[in-house]
Amino acid sequence: MTLCEVCRRRGARYVCRICGREVCEEHYDVARGICAICSETLCAVCGSRLAVDSCAVCGRLVCRKCSVELQPGIRVCGDCYRDLPRLVKEDPRLSYLARLLRRS
Ligand SMILES: [Zn+2]
Ligand SMILES: [Zn+2]
Ligand SMILES: [Zn+2]
Ligand SMILES: [Zn+2]
Incomplete structure (x- = not known):
């Protein structure tokens, strides 16, 4: 056995x-x-691939496909990426992400 x-x-x-x-x-x-x-360690978005990191905004585990890497080591999930301009407006702590977004 x-x-x-x-x-x-x-x-x-x-x-x-x-x-x-x-x-x-x-x-x-x-x-x-x-x-x-x-x-x-599974991606919280698709639930089928292994996560490589957690979203810098919502903290969910995300895989390569379901996330966007704004800078090495900083990854956001697809949902937060789409919503980032609004999220950044609502939460000043996230403004550093907006700067990365403009650069990319
Ligand atoms: Zn067991
Ligand atoms: Zn396993
Ligand atoms: Zn995924
Ligand atoms: Zn997220």
């Missing part, structure tokens, strides 16, 4: 479709077909 690669205590019954880990039912999200580790 193969042991779950997350807990190493229960037998593995599923294979994660993203990372290929063999996991037990406790550490598998049947609806999404992914393991517990991937579900923690």
Whole structure:
């Protein structure tokens, strides 16, 4: 019997479709077909690719496809990117993002 690669205590019954880990039912999200580790690092927008960063505005985890990199290390999700001019007006703390936006 193969042991779950997350807990190493229960037998593995599923294979994660993203990372290929063999996991037990406790550490598998049947609806999404992914393991517990991937579900923690999954893009909050599309829910199918692994996140590379979190949005600098809303904090959601985002993958490369669902986000725009304003500067290395600063990424915003597609929704916030579209709304950025309005968000920046409402929250002065985000004005640094508007400057990056103009530059890009
Ligand atoms: Zn497990
Ligand atoms: Zn996984
Ligand atoms: Zn995504
Ligand atoms: Zn966002």
